[in-house]
Amino acid sequence: MRALLRWPVPRSPTQTWSAGKFGIRNMTSPITSAVLYALTVSPAPTKPGPEDAAQKSHHVSSGFQNPWDSFTDLNFKVLGQMISRRFTGKANVPDTKPPTVPVQKPEFLPSRETSKLRATWLGHACYYVEFPSGLRVLFDPVFEDRCSPFSWLGPKRFTEAPCQIKDIPVIDAVVISHNHYDHLSHPTVTEIAKKHPNCHFFAPLGNKTWFHSSGIDNVTEMDWWDERDITLSPSAQKPTQVEAAGEAQSIAADIKARISCLPCQHMTARGPFDRCKTLWASFAVESGGKKVYFAGDTGYRAVPEQPEGAEDRKSEEKFPTCPAFKQVGEFRGPFDLGLIPIGAYGPRHIFSSVHADPHDAVKIFQDTKCGKALGMHWGTWVLTEEDVLEPPQKLKVALKAHDLAETGVFDVCDIGESREF
Numbered sequence: 412m413r414a415l416l417r418w419p420v421p422r423s424p425t426q427t428w429s430a431g432k433f434g435i436r437n438m439t440s441p442i443t444s445a446v447l448y449a450l451t452v453s454p455a456p457t458k459p460g461p462e463d464a465a466q467k468s469h470h471v472s473s474g475f476q477n478p479w480d481s482f483t484d485l486n487f488k489v490l491g492q493m494i495s496r497r498f499t500g501k502a503n504v505p506d507t508k509p510p511t512v513p514v515q516k517p518e519f520l521p522s523r524e525t526s527k528l529r530a531t532w533l534g535h536a537c538y539y540v541e542f543p544s545g546l547r548v549l550f551d552p553v554f555e556d557r558c559s560p561f562s563w564l565g566p567k568r569f570t571e572a573p574c575q576i577k578d579i580p581v582i583d584a585v586v587i588s589h590n591h592y593d594h595l596s597h598p599t600v601t602e603i604a605k606k607h608p609n610c611h612f613f614a615p616l617g618n619k620t621w622f623h624s625s626g627i628d629n630v631t632e633m634d635w636w637d638e639r640d641i642t643l644s645p646s647a648q649k650p651t652q653v654e655a656a657g658e659a660q661s662i663a664a665d666i667k668a669r670i671s672c673l674p675c676q677h678m679t680a681r682g683p684f685d686r687c688k689t690l691w692a693s694f695a696v697e698s699g700g701k702k703v704y705f706a707g708d709t710g711y712r713a714v715p716e717q718p719e720g721a722e723d724r725k726s727e728e729k730f731p732t733c734p735a736f737k738q739v740g741e742f743r744g745p746f747d748l749g750l751i752p753i754g755a756y757g758p759r760h761i762f763s764s765v766h767a768d769p770h771d772a773v774k775i776f777q778d779t780k781c782g783k784a785l786g787m788h789w790g791t792w793v794l795t796e797e798d799v800l801e802p803p804q805k806l807k808v809a810l811k812a813h814d815l816a817e818t819g820v821f822d823v824c825d826i827g828e829s830r831e832f
């Protein structure tokens with residue numbers, strides 16, 4: 412698959428694009444030049460994987476399943492429990508009155524030239540990652556106010572989106588972990604495809620039809636343990652007025668990356684009749700000598716209801732954990748950076764199967780062999796009962812319990828903030 416991508420040459424190597432101050436208009440300024448890239452996606456050479464991967468035990472006739480005893484199905488009984496908790500007043504209703512999570516305007520690098528890996532949290536599970544190779548990847552983008560099939564109903568943001576799609580200077584690839592509305596948004600992906608017509612979308616098995624029916628053909632569906640190579644090759648570069656006047660012209664070279672679709676423990680559905688008909692996944696992207704693990708949306712172990720007020724993690728240790736993360740670490744790790752969910756876990760006995768809490772997140776961080784991590788899947792929509800600022804507080808407790816430093820290893824950032832690695 413070949414497509415053309417454009418990139419502006421920076422005015423200075425250290426300048427960043429601020430979504431607020433330097434919007435998309437700067438991209439068409441006469442002092443920028445356009446490098447055209449041809450994007451190719453090809454099968455990657457086969458790498459060793461875990462023995463059980465070949466059995467494809469996550470494939471079932473009706474779609475897909477979590478093939479581990481660390482998963483308990485969220486059935487109608489659970490749905491009933493959630494509703495009754497709400498109506499009996501047992502449910503905690505999180506207070507979303509500001510101030511909650513600080514939001515800042517993100518700043519994006521002006522060129523593909525950087526020696527570091529850079530990740531910017533754009534709220535919930537959306538990260539924009541700038542690789543030292545020059546590759547720019549957006550994970551699970553949702554820019555709407557509500558994560559729901561309706562624009563007028565469903566969870567509404569309690570923190571504003573830090574920028575809009577038009578503020579992101581370049582998007583080479585979009586990675587979608589699964590089709591839940593807080594991870595896959597029709598208005599968002601169609602706008603990205605319109606503004607970046609050559610952007611390539613990667614999604615787990617079963618999602619291609621949805622993309623095609625949304626008018627997006629640049630999509631690659633992947634199964635767990637599948638890998639693809641991405642090559643961006645410069646195909647044309649026009650000198651600008653500035654360059655013609657004698658200023659140095661940046662030399663564009665091929666940008667290479669490898670993307671791996673990997674397991675995680677979750678479910679899918681966009682309506683009442685498509686439960687687990689499409690796959691869910693975590694992903695790894697390696698480019699320019701840096702490796703990122705995007706855990707997507709995942710649980711780690713299913714924990715049944717504990718006695719009221721029980722907070723003893725030791726009591727949870729007898730329940731099996733998802734073996735996939737150790738396999739990811741062993742066969743695809745180590746990673747420079749993990750983007751790992753820490754929120755949407757309460758009540759634990761209802762959500763532990765599909766949503767990691769901060770303790771699970773630290774275990775996932777360790778199992779997958781991530782050197783550093785940033786938290787996600789919190790601070791944006793109220794999806795569950797825990798207080799909105801509880802995930803980062805619990806993360807500190809979890810880090811301490813695992814003898815890890817409370818800061819500098821597995822951090823949370825402000826919405827719109829960038830970190831370098």
Ligand SMILES: [Zn+2]
Binds near residue numbers: 589591594677678708
């Ligand atoms: Zn989900």
